Amino acid sequence: MPARIASDQILRWPLLPVLAAQGLSVRRKAQLLPEPKGPREGRAGRGPRLRLLIAGDSSAAGVGAGTQAQALSGHLVGKLAKHHSVEWRLEATTGHTTEDTINRLQSLQGRFDVVVTALGVNDVTRAVTRKQFVERQTRLVDVLTGTFGARRVVVTAVPQMGRFPALPQPLAWVLGRQAARLDHGLRQVADACPQVRHLTLDLPDDPALAAPDGYHPSPKTYALWAEEAARLLLQV
Structure with missing residues (x-):
């Protein structure tokens, strides 16, 4: 029996001129926030050794924060360093998809005890299908x-993505539905591997949680994200 085609997938074709125009408008108005300054590797804390890798896209890189200390890496290392001697490394780049991240990690040497990934937005905007996303995330988990x-x-x-302040309707609806499909696939990847946990951030509609560009997290969101990630990483 063929898979059911969702309403947004059907309507995106007649809506294509509108979606294309909105996409161009968003790009023109977007504030191109830089990746924050600060170290991308280091050591912190005392206790049992814990080797941490953070990998992914612009949100993993901390776009929306002024420094790495205010970004995911800084908050997360601070949480983990209360319990461990943390040796950490950040491998993240604005615009990276899952495939880009796999390619980047191929040249990385070393071993890691725990990893946090942040990917998907660029897979959505590059029209990666759910099937492709699941296959690529599975390969990433294998690595x-x-x-x-x-x-x-x-x-x-x-x-x-349907909640991103920077995105107008119907673009927000179309991208939001596709993001939800990819995330459903990501949950399946996590469920299939005992070492993997899926982290959902249940955030309220609070303007303070978005960066000025309406597209990236704010330092407040990075702090909440790090708290939840640390909780999952420290689970026995």
């Missing part, structure tokens, strides 16, 4: 748990 030996991987949910 993280196999090549790097991670015993715990936290995959951050694909953001709810």
